[in-house]
Amino acid sequence: MRAVASGERGGEDEIVSRLRAAGCVFAEDEAALLIEQFADGADRDAAVARRVAGEPLEQILGWAEFAGLRVRVLPGVFVPRLRTAAILTAVDDLRERGELDLPAGALVVDLCCGTGALGVALRSRLPDAMIVAADVDPVAVRCARTNLPDVSVFQGDLFDALLPGFRREVALVVVNAPYVPTGEIARMPPEARDHEHHVALDGGADGLTLHRRIAREGAGWVRPGGVLLLETSRAQAEATQSFFTTTEWTTSLVLDEDVDGTVLVARRATRRAS
Numbered sequence: 001m002r003a004v005a006s007g008e009r010g011g012e013d014e015i016v017s018r019l020r021a022a023g024c025v026f027a028e029d030e031a032a033l034l035i036e037q038f039a040d041g042a043d044r045d046a047a048v049a050r051r052v053a054g055e056p057l058e059q060i061l062g063w064a065e066f067a068g069l070r071v072r073v074l075p076g077v078f079v080p081r082l083r084t085a086a087i088l089t090a091v092d093d094l095r096e097r098g099e100l101d102l103p104a105g106a107l108v109v110d111l112c113c114g115t116g117a118l119g120v121a122l123r124s125r126l127p128d129a130m131i132v133a134a135d136v137d138p139v140a141v142r143c144a145r146t147n148l149p150d151v152s153v154f155q156g157d158l159f160d161a162l163l164p165g166f167r168r169e170v171a172l173v174v175v176n177a178p179y180v181p182t183g184e185i186a187r188m189p190p191e192a193r194d195h196e197h198h199v200a201l202d203g204g205a206d207g208l209t210l211h212r213r214i215a216r217e218g219a220g221w222v223r224p225g226g227v228l229l230l231e232t233s234r235a236q237a238e239a240t241q242s243f244f245t246t247t248e249w250t251t252s253l254v255l256d257e258d259v260d261g262t263v264l265v266a267r268r269a270t271r272r273a274s
């Protein structure tokens with residue numbers, strides 16, 4: 001078999017040029033990944049064509065890197081974003097300060113799990129916890145089950161997906177629910193707009209429909225003293241926080257400059273106000 005010279009069709013230079021012309025900012029890195037993954041010329045050409053047409057690299061490769069781990073990504077499923085690692089840093093910081101009590105068997109929920117990336121990353125951090133995951137999208141559930149083969153991944157609407165016995169028993173919820181206002185989806189990059197299921201993006205008219213519901217409904221599932229970590233955006237952070245400022249929760253906001261992530265930390269009141 002003759003090696004493909006880098007300037008020839010299917011060679012590295014040619015792929016970089018095609019990717020660059022299509023607007024891929026990290027054309028060299030992407031070309032290297034596509035070449036490594038697709039050894040066969042026809043497969044490689046098809047993969048490059050998909051990328052040039054705007055499909056997310058991770059959906060073409062079938063995997064994404066998240067927090068140093070490789071996570072399987074099925075077509076249509078939300079590609080884990082770097083900023084979501086801010087939730088993991090928040091978990092680490094809370095534990096370091098002794099503010100997150102997770103005894104062996106503590107129930108941890110990756111809600112709106114998508115690929116299950118957060119659950120995968122938490123498994124190595126919290127090997128003694130009982131981690132479960134849930135999502136409303138059946139393709140996301142299928143994807144998360146491949147990434148978390150030994151974890152229960154439930155399908156359903158927010159907390160309703162969980163077992164009734166989990167009520168007021170959950171020690172930690174990590175959740176990156178959709179928060180893009182419906183009207184802004186059309187202005188998102190085509191990678192998201194055309195290739196991620198809209199249920200993974202659409203946060204309702206003001207983007208905050210799910211955040212309101214999580215604040216209201218989460219109080220019935222998180223145990224007293226338990227913690228809920230919710231990704232939001234800088235612009236929406238105060239509004240997100242306002243939904244939790246009731247007698248049920250105490251809250252703070254974490255801005256993680258390293259990954260440009262914003263996380264609401266909500267702790268469930270230990271006692272109901274009378």
Ligand SMILES: C[S@@+](CC[C@H](N)C(=O)[O-])C[C@H]1O[C@@H](n2cnc3c(N)ncnc32)[C@H](O)[C@@H]1O
Pocket residue numbers: 078079080081084111112113114115116117118134135136137140156157158175176177178179199200201
């Ligand atoms: C922004 S994605 C985040 C996925 C994953 N947690 C991550 O960070 O990569 C939001 C996820 O929430 C799910 N979702 C949307 N509405 C939901 C609902 N009502 N109940 C459960 N999951 C929902 C979507 O299917 C999608 O997988």
